[in-house]
Amino acid sequence: MDAGVVRRRNLSAVLELVHLRRGVTRADLTRALGLNRSTIGDLVAVLAEHGWVDERDDAPRSGVGRPSPRVVARDARLVAAINPELDVIDVALVSLGGAIVARRRVPLSEPPTVAATVEISARTVAELAAQHPESTVVAAGVAVPGLVRNEDGLVRLAPRLGWREEPLAAPLAAALGIPVAAANDAHLGSRAEQSFGAGQGARTMLYLNGGPSGIGGGLVVDGRPMDGAAGYAGELGHASVDPNGPLCACGAIGCLEALVPRAALASAVGLEHPDDDTLESALLTAIVAEDAGGPVHEEVARQLRWLAIALRGAVNLLNPERIVLGGHLAALWRAADRDQRASLLGQALPVNAADATVEVAALGGQRLLIGAAELAWDGLIADPLGAGESESARVDAVPVAP
Amino acid sequence: MDAGVVRRRNLSAVLELVHLRRGVTRADLTRALGLNRSTIGDLVAVLAEHGWVDERDDAPRSGVGRPSPRVVARDARLVAAINPELDVIDVALVSLGGAIVARRRVPLSEPPTVAATVEISARTVAELAAQHPESTVVAAGVAVPGLVRNEDGLVRLAPRLGWREEPLAAPLAAALGIPVAAANDAHLGSRAEQSFGAGQGARTMLYLNGGPSGIGGGLVVDGRPMDGAAGYAGELGHASVDPNGPLCACGAIGCLEALVPRAALASAVGLEHPDDDTLESALLTAIVAEDAGGPVHEEVARQLRWLAIALRGAVNLLNPERIVLGGHLAALWRAADRDQRASLLGQALPVNAADATVEVAALGGQRLLIGAAELAWDGLIADPLGAGESESARVDAVPVAP
DNA sequence: GTGATTTGTTGGTTCGCACAACGTATCATG
């Protein structure tokens, strides 16, 4: 019943630091974990023995004293990250440390069904894995543009793909033969930014992403991703900002995402379906070129006003230490002038706003894949020796009843 | 450096269960903690040795097998709970297990200053303690109607009392000679309901209280109270519900608490400053007596509509498993008919609302004192043998520079 | 009463971390 709870925790903590910091010296580990040098040596040796890490003597010289070897992840194990979208299925292999070592974007002629997603993902993962014969793909994570039940990775609703109550993690686990976890794409964007991007180090964070299908988000509370009761937390896109506003697709009135649509911003600068970078640079160009008071300025100002109202509620409720904006909300922030930036949190209670800094998401087009990989790594980092009991949030590759 | 981290965690876990469940059998403890019978026996013995618990043979017979002794808190240690208000300072001594063993409400002729609060509290705690010579008062907690910085218990703003940037925990600790922690009253209401009231067992909870000075709240995330970066989380009262609404005292427009004031509900039933019970019974009486469409019905319906808008945002953001309403919001819920109750979460995304149940706060007029006691117990339960380092969220009774 | 069941108790075992002493590699200094 025990199986070394303490040992598991410590091994996990070491491996997590190696993962998040992309390599640390043993001396760093002793300081960060407060364990004895000899204990750290032992823990690292165990992880090395089990194929997780290597030790190298390339540590940057830090001063007097005997140099400490750097502990780095061994790339013998990889995870697969999968992001099905309207016109593409994005697949990658990701190493411990969050580096994408292989990626393939499989174009689609029509929105994929779940069956097609499973089939294409499994094939593509196999192809990418074949290019890396020295490594094993040990788990997979899926970023879904929709609401996903965290318990079993079932897609409750993905309007963009036309999915509804579709099991996803289970069939994919069966097809791949490895554990698979699935979650909402904005949640995973949040996780990626928390681990390797603009959210690093924040103990309380609100991540908000403006995508083509709406505004999604993710929360970090006490340094850990916050999912809510069943996995649907973070949906600030459907907060009310105007009770006299337009009807939203969700059935409610005056939702944030109905009043701050990506499409309106894109069309203001004359684009149809721009990606994040294109939208942002077009917007910045237009803002400079256009006179103050012009239509682009107007649209930016309008969207920022509504965003400020929604953020007021979230900031007052959460008292976050960081707010990370992605997608077209990042573009908005970049396009905003000093006064507009200041007023974004200006409606929140002063004490609540005082603790919060606004940042722009840092990981660009790799964000969702890195986040999906984080999800996949979860169970492995939590129990590196794999001796523990099965993880509840993870669907194992047991044969699934049809 | 170590000092038995594991031991401390386990002792703390045992004591926490004894506290929350107000006594458990040793057999229960083994099941709840997954530790060996002999280990539990040892842990309980250590706690008994240090004066925390007693063992009794009065366990309700539960079936075959040797009966397990009940482990209960010994009342040798008490904490003080303090709640300064406009016209009264409410002081109590609370036992482990959350029972109020002594209470005194000291009436005031005018709103208290911090100095007066410290003086009156210290005197009253001493008087109550004198009535219980067999017990020691080991810590204190203060519930403040305002924003309190959790780091050091400094009151940033308590409009109702006219306090602004006033250190409170530190001078009170100096006066009482014991560690003192302070927090927002709604936070502590939330903690009380979580531990012993309508929030028991919920891993994700939103607590909302409608009081005379506005609408405050508290959050529980992952089974633990959520404070935010500096202690100001939970202020849903200042979420925007109507961008064309009235100006709130906070400076923003259309805040929930400006549109759902307790005073309006009270005056609808012809009362001036009713307490919670009076307001609720008057409201229920009026609802029955009045025709549908009458002014009381109207006010209830109006407030519920605004509340639903604010809850939409919070429920979509948090995906809570439970929502607990206190104060006049509890009265509103009691007065609501079936359709109104259903529509309270009706605007939230169906998946998010599906996980949430609405409950009415259970602890009545003892809530704030019990919550303040929970805060006081925190550090002690976390480290029953007192061997650990100082708790950062707690101000120790060291002399404070003036 | 007798057996089944559940739990407390006791002594021995194991796991895992700390600690101290020592070996080793670098930097600073003359």
Next chain:
DNA sequence: CATGATACGTTGTGCGAACCAACAAATCAC
């Protein structure tokens, strides 16, 4: 370039704390 200071890795030992197995005790069912 030798020496000391500093920081770190390595090794063997000790100990805290949990587990385990065997036994004793208290209840229920028949």
